[in-house]
Amino acid sequence: MKITRKDFLRISGLSLLAAGCKRAAESVSQPASSVRAASTQPVRWGMVIDLSKCREKDGCNACIHACNAAHNIPQIANHAHEVKWIWTEPDATVFPSAQTDFAPQTVTETKVPLLCNHCANPPCTRVCPTQATWKRDDGIVMMDWHRCIGCRYCVAACPYGSRSFNFEDPRPSIESINPDFPTRTKGVVEKCNFCEERLARGLKPACVDACPQRVFTFGNLADPESEPRQLLRERFAVQREPELGTGPSVFYLV
Amino acid sequence: MLMLDKALKGSRRYWMWLLCLLCVIVAGLCFYLRQLNQGLGITGLSRDVSWGLYIAQFTFFVGVAASAVMVVLPYYLHREKQFARVTILGEFLAIVSVIMCILFIFVDLGQPSRVLNIILYPSPRSLMFWDMVSLSGYLLLNAIVAFVTLRAEREETPAPRWIKPLAILSIPWAISIHTVTAFLYSGLAGRSFWLTAILAPRFLASAFSSGPALLILLCLALRKLTAYDVGKDAIRKLAVIMTYAMTINVFFVLVEVFTVFYAAIPEHTVHFEYLYLLGGGHNLAPWMWVSAIFAIAALVILFTPAWRRTQLPIACILVFTSLWLEKGLGLIVGGFVPSPLGAIAHYAPSLPEWTIVAGIWSVGAFLITVFYKIVLSVREEVES
């Protein structure tokens, strides 16, 4: 059998096409979240923040410092380029729709700690064109800084302002580097990872451990007997903008 | 295939023009290298306004690209012979616009060396993936149709029969590129400025007026600078398309303004107040008013029989500038300010940002010059 040049080109072109189709079909049929085999016990990490306890020690910021040190968060002087994982904002900013015109200033102006909500239905992971951010089976909205192309679509999609972009090389703005955690490079997006690296070692998130008031209660929301679930049973809690259908895993006791 | 040899013979004026454009391209490239080295911090972008001029320009030029359909559709579907001399110009304008779009996206990336991750890890849930698919498909379709018909013309044979289905396929495809681009924004729950179903229709209406406006200006320039005349009928028809598309666009904007202000949900009104409230210290507000006034002025000219024909170039410039300000600047920035946390961040494109944008514009002007040169040379050759 003799293969003409035309046949050869045709066969090789078709094989390339078939290989490409196979890859595309695989990637479509296998969404990122199902990569990890489901464990026997469902886990959904979540956090309850007790604002009444936090108010008692206004301006303490121990949680922020602990997070900054653990994750090499740069302290950038230019506010436009700031990187924040956990930070505080006035109550009126965090819960704009929960305000009455007559609330006392002590409430509207208290600082409320903010972080990524690790939504059950995250809008940020939906828009990512490279699956550089995705929701893990344990509910953590994770970032892969090796894959992020820096398009900032997730920044636009996040309704909570939880995502920061590295507008410059963060290293010069880190006072002392924690060698156990990578810094980031310029041009990628980052955010709170619920201390995924500490959870893997059986520890609680850095902010939880650092708080002198024990404001943060961290645990498995899928387990009805967990600490956060008990708190949520006993007291009235709110989430940030639940009307958007994102299902935040961070709850606030007001 | 590309008939590039036709672009290598030109007058002194032609070469000087290309040289000037090349200088701007080099300036843009220099600033881009700086951006590559130092990061996007050298732009005016910030934590709150994380998309700016680059993405806004991308959006605008997707519109220009899509507008080629306004010459392809009448020519291929309705056999409007008046468009015979302008269709290919529209197709080349679309090709160049898509290339500019790709460049605008590219310079906006924080890690451009990883751009292929979009293909390596395809994510069909992301609208950006579909935007890539639709834009590259549209580029391919238009490139094939334009070059094959031109080649057939040079060889004085009829274009192959399979070209017509491709040209007709490019019509819905053009609609799709701008619809997908609108979905990019209108599907974001936290950005109430864009969270409106009118966004895609509004994008199309503005595209079908800004695109023909540019095409008319290019045709008029060709008539002035060369012997090539697309014909009065073609220009008149394009002007009619532009007029009605612009009217529909203004109508859509007013519909949006009514809904937002009559319902008066603060989350929706704040963005319009930021964009249009003069005296609030918002640097974009005067420009948004310029855009609005230009739009009205253009419509007045286009609807007045005495001015319609004589003042057409001015009307085109007004339409183009108005939409460039509205879509190529305000629409994207307005979605970010105030931020979901209510912060009013000041955004003004920086000098490097403007220069990089000017560089990409020059790439566009360079390519359109070369392509039109090829078209004109081929037609001249055939006619003589």
Add this chain to the structure above:
Amino acid sequence: MRDRVWIFAGLAFFVAALTCPAWYAVANGKASNKSKPPNLELPANQKECVAPAGTMRAAHMQMLIQWREDVVRHGDRRFVAFNGKVYEKSLTRTCLGCHNKEQFCDRCHAYSGVSDPYCWNCHNDPQTVAGSRTRSTP
């Protein structure tokens, strides 16, 4: 052959452009010490790596990428080596726990002309940053 000058000038430019990395290396003296293999300092406290030396030499980058995917994307940090030993999949903790970056990684990378793998844009060498801060346990 009126264009001879242009043709040859163009060809010369093409050849120059094609070979410029080589000239650049020569000019910087990078190509001169090719004959002398780098003096790599091996860890004093360990005799065995996570894989045989030959495998590591040829494929440590693929292994690191595999580790990276496993840890970041699948939360899988346990590595069972060829000899049954269990390691943590970590560049900083496992690799740099034994190896000295400057005297091992950098020297060989410089020798083979890959002097700046972008790993180091983010990942830290515990020995260079240790002075600035006591090691915390995350």
